[in-house]
Every structure is written in C-alpha cells, then in structure tokens.
Amino acid sequence: MNETRMNDDEILAAFKNTDAIRKGHFKLTSGRHSDTYIQCARVLEHPNLTMKLATEATRRISSRIDIDLVASPAVGGILFGFAVAAAIDKPFIFSERVDGKMTFRRSFEVAQGANVLIAEDVVTTGGSVVDVCELVRANGGNVVAIVSLIDRGAEPTFGAPYYPLLKLQTPSWEEAECDLCKQGIEIYSPGSRRINK
Numbered sequence: 001m002n003e004t005r006m007n008d009d010e011i012l013a014a015f016k017n018t019d020a021i022r023k024g025h026f027k028l029t030s031g032r033h034s035d036t037y038i039q040c041a042r043v044l045e046h047p048n049l050t051m052k053l054a055t056e057a058t059r060r061i062s063s064r065i066d067i068d069l070v071a072s073p074a075v076g077g078i079l080f081g082f083a084v085a086a087a088i089d090k091p092f093i094f095s096e097r098v099d100g101k102m103t104f105r106r107s108f109e110v111a112q113g114a115n116v117l118i119a120e121d122v123v124t125t126g127g128s129v130v131d132v133c134e135l136v137r138a139n140g141g142n143v144v145a146i147v148s149l150i151d152r153g154a155e156p157t158f159g160a161p162y163y164p165l166l167k168l169q170t171p172s173w174e175e176a177e178c179d180l181c182k183q184g185i186e187i188y189s190p191g192s193r194r195i196n197k
C-alpha cells in the first residue's frame with residue numbers, strides 16, 4: 001500500500017486539525033445557528049496536505065476510467081482541482097460565471113470526446129458542479145466522474161459517478177430553537193469576524 005493513502009479518520013482529522021471543520025456555536029450566512037462550521041479554504045492553505053487529499057480522491061475513482069482533463073468551477077474548486085490534476089498528471093482548466101452563466105474563459109478548451117474529471121471543494125446543493133458538467137458536455141467532452149473534498153449531503157445527480165472524500169451533514173436551526181443560545185454559549189459569525197480559538 002502506498003504511504004499517501006488516507007483512511008476516513010485521517011481525512012476527517014485533516015479537516016479538523018486545520019480548522020476547516022470547527023465545532024462550537026455559529027451563526028451561518030443564512031442566519032441559522034449551527035454547532036458546526038465548514039471552511040474548506042483552511043485545509044487548502046496547506047499544499048502538501050491538499051496534494052495528499054487530492055491523491056486519495058483520485059484513488060477512489062475506478063482505475064478503468066480514463067481521464068484526459070480535470071475541470072473545476074471557480075473559485076472554490078480551483079485549488080483542489082489543480083491538485084487533483086497534478087496527482088494524475090493531467091491538464092487542468094476552470095470555469096467561471098459570467099453574468100451568472102458558467103463558461104470557460106482564458107482560451108480554455110475541451111477537446112472533442114475528451115474524458116473530463118470534475119473536481120470541487122464543497123458540494124452543497126451541487127449547482128455549480130451540475131453547471132460545469134453541462135458546460136463540458138456542451139463543449140463536446142464526456143464527464144467521467146466527479147470528486148469533491150466534502151459532500152454536504154444534498155445527494156445531487158450529476159449523470160456520472162461521484163466520489164466525495166468526506167460526507168458531512170451538519171444540522172442547523174433557527175435562533176429561537178437554539179439550545180446553544182439557551183445555554184448562553186457565545187456565538188460566532190465566521191463570515192463577519194475572526195473566530196477566537
């Protein structure tokens with residue numbers, strides 16, 4: 001077994017150790033309260049760890065699948081997608097939204113019939129990944145698989161096999177129903193101010 005393999009406990013530890021997954025009392029951008037906060041960018045601050053996670057993600061894909069190209073939606077998917085592409089030594093491109101429409105800019109191209117692996121950081125509803133899949137197909141490519149760091153559990157349908165490294169369904173609730181508030185535990189809004197250790 002190759003030394004870069006990671007088991008599920010090691011993957012979860014990687015997120016927790018880098019504060020990409022935090023436990024506490026949080027006000028999410030939706031306004032709902034939760035005991036868990038996810039910020040994937042924190043794990044991606046660490047290039048070697050990101051490479052390790054990317055390598056593990058590619059090992060979960062069937063070896064029978066040939067991949068010509070890796071594509072990710074900007075901005076969140078770019079770092080992980082780049083690492084995934086590096087792990088399998090394939091080219092990498094990313095898509096961007098222009099006036100809300102997913103598109104390939106920067107002269108990025110998908111060769112006719114190319115087998116494309118889609119890589120994303122966090123899949124919540126899966127909307128961006130669905131849009132990249134459609135974009136790749138519209139450009140004549142085949143979406144052969146999707147990988148992500150975290151799947152938030154929406155069970156999206158992509159029309160290709162999906163391999164998340166970590167499945168994580170986190171509960172959230174309205175402030176009025178928040179036991180953590182009732183216990184008087186200090187709340188943090190991660191998007192608007194720094195979280196204290």
Ligand SMILES: [Zn+2]
Binds near residue numbers: 033178179181182187
């Ligand atoms: Zn609360």
